[in-house]
Amino acid sequence: MTSLITLGTFAVSIQQRDHFIKGQLSQDWYEKYPAIFDEDDLRLAKTQPRNHFYEWLAAILIYHSTGYYSLVEKYQFTKKGHKHKQEVIEKINSATLNTALLHHGNYGFVQCPDLLVYAPDFSDWYFCEVKGGTDRLREKQELHFQELKELTGKPVQLVRFYLVGKSVSN
Numbered sequence: 001m002t003s004l005i006t007l008g009t010f011a012v013s014i015q016q017r018d019h020f021i022k023g024q025l026s027q028d029w030y031e032k033y034p035a036i037f038d039e040d041d042l043r044l045a046k047t048q049p050r051n052h053f054y055e056w057l058a059a060i061l062i063y064h065s066t067g068y069y070s071l072v073e074k075y076q077f078t079k080k081g082h083k084h085k086q087e088v089i090e091k092i093n094s095a096t097l098n099t100a101l102l103h104h105g106n107y108g109f110v111q112c113p114d115l116l117v118y119a120p121d122f123s124d125w126y127f128c129e130v131k132g133g134t135d136r137l138r139e140k141q142e143l144h145f146q147e148l149k150e151l152t153g154k155p156v157q158l159v160r161f162y163l164v165g166k167s168v169s170n
Helices: 014-021 024-032 039-047 053-066 075-080 083-092 095-102 139-152
Strands: 005-013 069-071 115-118 125-132 157-164
Touching: 005 014, 005 053, 014 024, 014 053, 014 157, 024 039, 024 053, 053 069, 053 115, 053 125, 053 157, 069 083, 075 083, 083 095, 083 115, 095 139, 125 139
Parallel strands: 005 157, 125 157
Antiparallel strands: 069 115, 115 125
């Protein structure tokens, strides 16, 4: 049983995922949501398209339902050249967030949750894990996320997606 708080479980069409994998949808979303996705996010989405669709979609759904923005793709590693992400983390200015980003646990390396979600005025933030298709929450992730909750006082949120429809080949 997960200790995460589920924000929702959503159906998504296989065709939409395929459109993202082809690079068309990521470009559209990058242009439509500049407050969420930066050039580095777009680069990663185009070079590793199968790995980022669900995270991007969750960031958009969270934005439309709460007005909060998200950092996606490697925000935990901002010291390695992700200027925009580093600036956001500095503006959030949270000691507990900084501690959580450095935390690794005692059960092997597990990264932070997929999204760092934050208020546009940087007054609030939380983590969100995204699972789609056949991807499932692993026990090591669950342990790590429980420790993050204890460190920050903020439960990790969870968004799930499942695919519907048939793939269309072009």
